[in-house]
Amino acid sequence: MTAPTPTAGETAAAIDRATAMVLVNLGTPDAPTPGAVRRYLREFLSDRRVVDLPRWLWWPLLNLVILPLRATRVAHKYASVWLRDGSPLAVYTRQLAQAVQRECPQWRVLHAMRYGTPSFTHVLEQLRADGVRRVLVLPLYPQYSTTTTASVRDVVETARFAIRDSGFVEAGKEAADADADAGVAPMAHFIGDYHLDPGWIAALSESIRDHRARHGNAAHLMFSFHGLPQRLADNGDPYPRQCEAGARAIAAALGLREESWTLSYQSRFGREKWLEPATAATLKALAERGIRSVDVVAPGFAVDCLETLEEVAQMLKQDFQACGGELRYIPCLNDSDAHARVLAAIARDALAATAAQPA
Numbered sequence: 001m002t003a004p005t006p007t008a009g010e011t012a013a014a015i016d017r018a019t020a021m022v023l024v025n026l027g028t029p030d031a032p033t034p035g036a037v038r039r040y041l042r043e044f045l046s047d048r049r050v051v052d053l054p055r056w057l058w059w060p061l062l063n064l065v066i067l068p069l070r071a072t073r074v075a076h077k078y079a080s081v082w083l084r085d086g087s088p089l090a091v092y093t094r095q096l097a098q099a100v101q102r103e104c105p106q107w108r109v110l111h112a113m114r115y116g117t118p119s120f121t122h123v124l125e126q127l128r129a130d131g132v133r134r135v136l137v138l139p140l141y142p143q144y145s146t147t148t149t150a151s152v153r154d155v156v157e158t159a160r161f162a163i164r165d166s167g168f169v170e171a172g173k174e175a176a177d178a179d180a181d182a183g184v185a186p187m188a189h190f191i192g193d194y195h196l197d198p199g200w201i202a203a204l205s206e207s208i209r210d211h212r213a214r215h216g217n218a219a220h221l222m223f224s225f226h227g228l229p230q231r232l233a234d235n236g237d238p239y240p241r242q243c244e245a246g247a248r249a250i251a252a253a254l255g256l257r258e259e260s261w262t263l264s265y266q267s268r269f270g271r272e273k274w275l276e277p278a279t280a281a282t283l284k285a286l287a288e289r290g291i292r293s294v295d296v297v298a299p300g301f302a303v304d305c306l307e308t309l310e311e312v313a314q315m316l317k318q319d320f321q322a323c324g325g326e327l328r329y330i331p332c333l334n335d336s337d338a339h340a341r342v343l344a345a346i347a348r349d350a351l352a353a354t355a356a357q358p359a
């Protein structure tokens with residue numbers, strides 16, 4: 001009996017079983033309930049990369065004030081965008097990893113979350129047990145920030161140390177083999193940002209062009225990015241510069257006139273001064289200038305989530321309508337083929353660059 005002929009994908013898969021790619025996103029609650037949201041927010045907002053107040057001040061504020069007040073309110077928001085298969089961020093991230101897997105049949109492609117499940121540590125242990133020796137980590141944040149990207153890097157290092165320290169031994173191995181194997185965490189390569197990647201700029205420009213061709217051109221295009229405390233930018237976080245450079249490159253690719261687009265920041269949290277201009281205030285100012293239609297795109301989000309679907313496509317849309325205008329939200333690249341191709345190309349380039357480096 002002859003073995004079945006392998007497909008192109010299977011042949012390629014046989015070439016590099018030792019390499020995997022992990023797409024890492026922020027994470028999201030497991031259910032749109034106050035309990036699940038509380039668990040998620042507790043983990044997220046306990047990360048010193050996200051809130052850097054002294055613990056003696058932050059712990060009581062978080063546990064006794066913020067979580068009790070916020071969990072129920074935010075659970076309602078999640079409920080308003082929840083999909084049949086879960087939170088939008090979880091569903092689209094999972095589907096995006098599957099789409100990238102189709103683009104890269106030679107490697108294993110998985111996803112992990114910085115907070116909640118599946119955790120990066122869990123995914124790395126699984127890959128290591130399957131014999132993967134090299135992991136390419138791609139945080140799903142096009143722009144680098146200490147609050148997001150650096151925090152993913154933290155868990156990558158923690159997970160690699162945890163594997164080394166656990167003296168991980170596979171069942172059924174001979175002692176010598178097991179000794180040789182114990183503590184070998186896969187090597188990790190990390191992609192810090194892709195805010196000016198030409199493929200990414202082209203994919204976003206194309207998606208905006210396509211949306212406008214189908215729904216008509218609004219008078220104005222707004223690039224709305226998740227915000228950050230201004231203090232972090234003042235201390236050198238490159239995030240706002242990368243947002244500006246990306247928005248400018250997309251506007252140029254679309255051939256937009258300077259006065260027909262704006263960059264703004266949304267999702268403010270807490271009392272500190274955040275990056276400005278704020279998306280809500282900018283929309284109000286546009287309405288006051290008599291601009292009646294605005295397209296909003298959110299290039300800081302790889303996939304749609306609470307912040308785009310609830311805050312922009314529901315709340316800000318209603319507010320703008322109340323000012324007599326029409327807001328059209330342009331979805332994120334999500335699990336589109338174009339997005340999967342861009343991320344696959346970024347990964348291939350990153351690995352080719354590491355291979356080209358001298359040993």
Ligand SMILES: C=CC1=C(C)c2cc3[nH]c(cc4nc(cc5[nH]c(cc1n2)c(C)c5CCC(=O)O)C(CCC(=O)O)=C4C)c(C)c3C=C
Pocket residue numbers: 026027028029041050051070074087089141145147148226227228229239267269270300301304305306307
């Ligand atoms: C100090 C608090 C926060 C900082 C700093 C921050 C930075 C930051 N966040 C994203 C991406 C996302 N944030 C999302 C939700 C979200 N963000 C914060 C707070 C900070 N973010 C909170 C408290 C929440 C949860 C919702 C709420 O309680 O209001 C999400 C969506 C998650 C989902 O489940 O859908 C994303 C994505 C970036 C890119 C960023 C810095 C650049």
Ligand SMILES: [Fe+2]
Pocket residue numbers: 226267
């Ligand atoms: Fe956030």
Ligand SMILES: [Fe+2]
Pocket residue numbers: 267268306307311
């Ligand atoms: Fe928000």
